[in-house]
Amino acid sequence: MKIxxxxxxxxxxxxxxxxxxxxxxxxxxxxxxxxxxLDQNSLRASHLLLTHQHxxxxxxxxxLRAQGVKVLxxxxxxxxxxxxxxxxxxxxxxxxxxxxxxxVIGESTTLxxxxxxxxxxxxxxxxxxxxxxxxxxxxxxxxGDTLFNGSIGRTDLPGGNHEQLLDSIRQKLYSLPDETxxxxxxxxxxxxxxxxxxxxxxxxx
Numbered sequence: 089m090k091i092x093x094x095x096x097x098x099x100x101x102x103x104x105x106x107x108x109x110x111x112x113x114x115x116x117x118x119x120x121x122x123x124x125x126l127d128q129n130s131l132r133a134s135h136l137l138l139t140h141q142h143x144x145x146x147x148x149x150x151x152l153r154a155q156g157v158k159v160l161x162x163x164x165x166x167x168x169x170x171x172x173x174x175x176x177x178x179x180x181x182x183x184x185x186x187x188x189x190x191x192v193i194g195e196s197t198t199l200x201x202x203x204x205x206x207x208x209x210x211x212x213x214x215x216x217x218x219x220x221x222x223x224x225x226x227x228x229x230x231x232g233d234t235l236f237n238g239s240i241g242r243t244d245l246p247g248g249n250h251e252q253l254l255d256s257i258r259q260k261l262y263s264l265p266d267e268t269x270x271x272x273x274x275x276x277x278x279x280x281x282x283x284x285x286x287x288x289x290x291x292x293x
Contacts, residue, residue: 091228091271094125098180099144104230104271106204106223107131114201115152116221116230117273122148123155133157135201139232139273140215141169142245143184150185160191160199162210162217169217169247193219209260213253214241220261227268229280235261235270237278240289254289262290 092105092113101119105126114135115122126133136152138145138161153159165187175182193199199206199221207222211234218241221230233241235257243250261270266281284290 089226092125092129092131093271094119094122096120096122096125097144097147098182100274101144102271102273102275103145103148105129105131105133112202114204115157116271117145117232118148118152119144120147123151135160137199137201137206137221137230138162138189139220139230139234140218141166142215142233143170143175143182145232145273146170146187147182147184150187153187153190158190159187160193160201161189162193162219164189164192166217169215171246211253211256211260212247213243213249213251213256215245216247218256222264222268227265229261229264229268229270231261231270231272233273235278235283235287236272236274237270237276237283238287239275240287241273258290 090107094103097120103119103122104116105113107113111130111132113131113133115133116137135158197208199208205224209220211218211220214233243253264280268280270278
């Protein structure tokens, strides 16, 4: 397995592609032009896993699903979380077609997709539907917009809660091994150990 990163859209959002040598893959989050990225790299996705449904993470979800990709998310399609009209009213050139969620993850704590076994960590605070995918065999955490390199997700959007986000990170993410590689929704990768030592939002860890 190799991990490819596609960064797309107005907000420079990271989507992660877990690819096998035979060209099959699963996708975690779908920023703009994810489908084109897969085509350019001769990849065939079977599943799309969504860390949350903010617009910048789901811009290509409908396009992927139209190609037969199975969409998994914490909850059903949620336009109130996507906030397309609100962002357009702010003058941002964003667009998201509606899509169906094929499998609702809900409160499940584990998930098997193809040959991958994930732990699901429920981490509200940035968004009410935020979840992280922890690939147990590799100690890889796909963190969405919960934890960044030197920062945390914003909490000023509808459904956000600063203290809830901090609690989510402390309880669910900082309990993972220090060597866990963190693949965030924006910016460069980091590790749990590094963030515990240097993240300014947690000075007392």
